Amino acid sequence: MSTLQRIAVLGGGPAGAFTAAGLASAGREVLLFDEKMAWEKPCGGGLTDKALARWRFLRDAQVERNWVSDCDLIAPSGRRVRFALDRHIAIFSRLTLNGLLLERARGAGAKLHCERALRIDQNAGGWSIQTARGTYAADFVVIAAGARNSLRRRFAAPLGPENFMVAAGYYIPGNQHTVQIKFLKGLHGYIWIFPRADHFSAGICGRMQGKSTAELRRLLEESLPEFGLKLDGASFYAHIIPSLTPDALRNSSFAGDGWGMIGDAAGFVDAITGEGLYYALRSAELLTNALLANAPEEYPALAKSDFLPELERAARIAGRFYGGEWMAGSVLERMIQLTQRSSRFREIMRDLFSGSQEYLDLRERVYNSLPRIVMEAVVSAVSNPFGKPRVPKVELLAGAGNRT
Numbered sequence: 530m531s532t533l534q535r536i537a538v539l540g541g542g543p544a545g546a547f548t549a550a551g552l553a554s555a556g557r558e559v560l561l562f563d564e565k566m567a568w569e570k571p572c573g574g575g576l577t578d579k580a581l582a583r584w585r586f587l588r589d590a591q592v593e594r595n596w597v598s599d600c601d602l603i604a605p606s607g608r609r610v611r612f613a614l615d616r617h618i619a620i621f622s623r624l625t626l627n628g629l630l631l632e633r634a635r636g637a638g639a640k641l642h643c644e645r646a647l648r649i650d651q652n653a654g655g656w657s658i659q660t661a662r663g664t665y666a667a668d669f670v671v672i673a674a675g676a677r678n679s680l681r682r683r684f685a686a687p688l689g690p691e692n693f694m695v696a697a698g699y700y701i702p703g704n705q706h707t708v709q710i711k712f713l714k715g716l717h718g719y720i721w722i723f724p725r726a727d728h729f730s731a732g733i734c735g736r737m738q739g740k741s742t743a744e745l746r747r748l749l750e751e752s753l754p755e756f757g758l759k760l761d762g763a764s765f766y767a768h769i770i771p772s773l774t775p776d777a778l779r780n781s782s783f784a785g786d787g788w789g790m791i792g793d794a795a796g797f798v799d800a801i802t803g804e805g806l807y808y809a810l811r812s813a814e815l816l817t818n819a820l821l822a823n824a825p826e827e828y829p830a831l832a833k834s835d836f837l838p839e840l841e842r843a844a845r846i847a848g849r850f851y852g853g854e855w856m857a858g859s860v861l862e863r864m865i866q867l868t869q870r871s872s873r874f875r876e877i878m879r880d881l882f883s884g885s886q887e888y889l890d891l892r893e894r895v896y897n898s899l900p901r902i903v904m905e906a907v908v909s910a911v912s913n914p915f916g917k918p919r920v921p922k923v924e925l926l927a928g929a930g931n932r933t
Contacts, residue, residue, distance in 0.1 A: 532823055533557070533668045533669045533820055533823060533825065534557060534558055534668060535557075535558045535560075535655070535666060535667045535668045535669075536549075536552050536557050536558065536559050536560070536667060536668065536669050536670075536671060536820065537559075537560045537561075537562065537646075537656060537658050537665065537667035537669070537670050537671065538552075538559060538560070538561040538562070538639075538671045538673060539562050539563075539646050539649075539658075539670065539671065539672050539673060539674050539680055540562075540563055540671075540672065540673030540674035540675065540678070540792075540794065541561055541562075541563030541565070541566050541567070541627065541631055541641070541673075542563075542627060542673060542674075542675070542792065542793070542809070543626060543627065543630050543792065543806060543809045543810060543813075544673040544791040544792030544793070544794075544809035544810065544812060544813040545561060545563070545671065545673030545674070545791070545792070545813070546561070546627065546630035546631045546633065546634045547630055547634075547809075547810050547813040547814065547817075548671050548673065548791060548813040548816060548817050549561045549634035549637070549639040549641075550630070550633045550634040550636075550637045550639065551637075551813070551814070551817035551821075552639070552817055552820060552821070553634060553637035553638040553639040554637040554638070555821050557820070557821075558640075559634070559638070559639040559640065560639075560640050560642060560658075560665055560667065561631075561634060561639050561640065561641050561642065562642045562644060562645065562646045562658065562660065563641075563642075563643065563645075563674075564643065564644060564645040565643075566627070566631060566641065566643050567624055567627040567628035567631055568623070568624060568627060569622060569623055569624040569700075574620050574621045574622055574623050574626060574723065574725065574730065574806075575597075575618050575619070575620045575621075575708070575723060575804070575806070576618065576619045576620075576621065576806060576807075577616075577618055577804075577807065577882065577883055577884035578616035578617070578618070578883040578884060578885070579807060579883060579884025579885060580806065580807045580810065580884065581619060583810075583811075584810060586633070587619070587629075588619065590629055592621070592625050592628075592629050593621075593622070593625055593726040593727075594619045594620060594621045594625065594725075594726060595619070595620045595704065595706070595724050595725050595726045596617045596618070596619055596620075596706065597614065597617055597618040597619075597620055597706055597707065597708045597724065598613060598614055598617055598706045598707070599611055599612065599613055599614060599706060599707040599708070600612055600614055600707065600708050600709075600710070600878075600882060601707050601708070601709040601710070602709075602710050602711075602712075602864075602865050602868060603709070603710065603711040603712065603865070604712055604861055604862045604864075604865040604866075605712050605713055605714040605859070605861060605862065606862055608862065608865050608866060608869070609865065610865050610868045610869040611707070612868060612875050612878065612879070613879075614879055614882055614883070615879055615883070616879070616882075616883040616885075618708065618882065620708075620723055620724065620725050620726075621725070622725050622726065622728075625726075626806075642660070642662075642665075644660040644661060644662055645660060645661070646658050646659070646660055646680060647659050647660055647661065649670065649680065649683055651786075651787060654666070655667055655668040655669070655787065656668070656669070656670050656787060656788075658670070668787070669787055669788065669789075669820065669825060670787065670788045670789075671788070671789055671790075671791060671816065672684060672788060672789070672790045672791070672794045672795075673790070673791050673792050673793075673794055673813070674794055675793045675794055676688060676692075676693070676769070676771040676793045676794055676795075676796055677693075677769050678794065680794075681790070681794055684782070684785060684788055684790065685781060685782045685783070685790070686781070686782075688771070688773070688777060688781070688796065690737045690738050691736075691737075691738055691774055692771060692772060692773045692774060692777050692796065693736075693737040693769050693770065693771060693772055694717075694718060694734045694735060694736055694737060694769070694770040694771075694772045694803060695734065695735060695736075695737050695740075695741075695742050695745060695767065695768075695769060695770075696732055696733070696734040696767065696768045696769070696770050696803070697732060697733055697734075697742050697745045697746050697749065697765075697766065697767040697768075698721075698730065698731050698732025698733060698749055698765070698766060699731050699732070699749075699753075699760060699763040699764060699765055699766070700728050700729070700730060700731075700763060700764045700766070701728060701729045701731050701753075701758050701759075701760070701762070701763045702727070702728050702729075702762050702763075703724070703728060703729050703758070704724055704725075704726070704727060704728070704729075705724045705729075706724065707724065708721070708722065708723055708724065709721070709722040709756060710722075711752060711755075712851075712861045713748060713752075716735050716739070716740065716748070716851070717735055717736040717739055717847070717848070717851045717852065718733065718734040718735035718736065718739075718745075718803075718851070719733070719734065720732070720733045720748070720749055720752055721733070721734075722756050722758070729758065731749065731753060731756070731758060731763075732749065732766075733745045733746075733748060733749040734770060734803055736772070737769070742767050746765075770793075770798060770803045770805070771793050771796040771797075771798045771805070772798060772800045772803065772844075772847070773796040773798070773800065773840075773844060774800075774844055775841050775844045775845050777796065778796065778837065778840055778841050778844055779841065781795075781796060783795035783796075783829065783832070784816075784825070784826075784828050784829045787825075789816045789819075789825060789828050791809065791812040791813045791816055792805065792808070792809030792812055792813065793805055793809065795812060797809065797812050797832075797836070797840060798840075799840065799843050800840070800843045800844040800847040801843045801846070801847045801850050801888075802843075807884065808836055808840065811835065811836055812832060812836070815828060815831045815832055815835060816828045818831070819831060838889060839887050839888055839889055842887075842888040842889050843888050846888065864878075866906070867902055867906055869909075870905060870906040870909035870910060871901075871902045871905040871906050871909070872905060873898050873901050873902050873905060874895075874898070874902045874905075874906075877891075877894060877895065877898070
């Protein structure tokens with residue numbers, strides 16, 4: 530097989546920029562197309578310890594980010610628990626993160642074109658990409674332009690509304706080192722307060738087939754005073770997040786003859802949390818490795834043996850997570866109650882937030898630990914019947930100064 534020398538990357542988000550950098554640094558001719566290049570985005574920007582450990586340059590980069598040391602969870606009933614994260618989350622603004630990855634691609638030799646690909650045609654010699662400024666040739670096309678981008682339809686069947694969540698919210702001036710998450714009764718989603726370096730990303734997400742953007746916005750605005758936040762100087766935003774069903778994850782095409790999809794374009798997003806950055810970068814890495822090995826046909830198998838089982842598991846249990854029952858109560862209420870009352874369960878929650886605990890073996894770990902979890906919860910309830918968590922103050926502050 531001849532070397533796939535000329536690669537066109539359609540989309541300049543984290544997945545596209547990461548791929549462009551990896552291919553260009555290995556000597557491939559890379560053209561990256563995006564009409565906006567680095568831009569701000571409402572949700573996301575949080576990188577777990579799992580991501581930071583795999584891609585050290587993201588931890589070491591001399592750019593602005595906020596290190597989150599604590600998490601505050603609020604149940605639909607109002608029960609809440611705050612606990613320390615032993616492995617901190619780095620929260621970037623998406624403008625900063627995209628800019629960092631795009632500059633990395635540019636420095637590696639990729640050619641960045643601030644223009645939109647209007648038409649893509651395959652021919653005997655590869656691909657022809659047409660923009661308003663001209664026509665470009667490529668041997669292989671990487672689609673990294675988002676799940677609702679019209680370019681996706683050229684390669685795969687469109688995704689129905691059951692495969693998306695709506696996110697809406699505000700950028701609000703302020704700062705802290707605690708991420709806050711509130712669950713609402715009847716909502717397949719949650720409210721989040723993500724503290725970035727100089728502002729909060731305060732948002733809400735829910736199934737597209739559930740509540741409208743206007744309803745989500747109202748629910749968020751009603752909850753903001755609870756977090757001590759006001760809309761003075763705030764900017765509104767809305768966005769669509771892929772949240773594929775198990776069938777869509779199994780059956781949707783994300784690679785073919787001369788092309789491959791990565792990140793949001795392929796729907797690689799956690800259906801429970803809506804987190805997609807790790808999967809964007811990991812899918813980009815796997816496709817890059819396959820292209821450099823001159824074996825792009827291996828990319829689907831690599832993804833299916835790496836992270837797709839985890840995403841499929843998340844998609845299968847998402848409905849039960851938000852609307853199911855466990856131990857004679859709602860899953861959400863029990864989760865927060867046990868986090869409050871059991872040190873063993875808090876360890877599991879910390880590992881979930883760090884990315885070290887996967888869904889695939891979560892049930893086994895919980896049930897193996899259940900006798901101790903129940904014992905701790907009972908002892909806590911007897912000695913502290915009003916529900917205030919008996920967590921040592923030093924634990925709540927553990928690691929607060931360790932933000933590297």
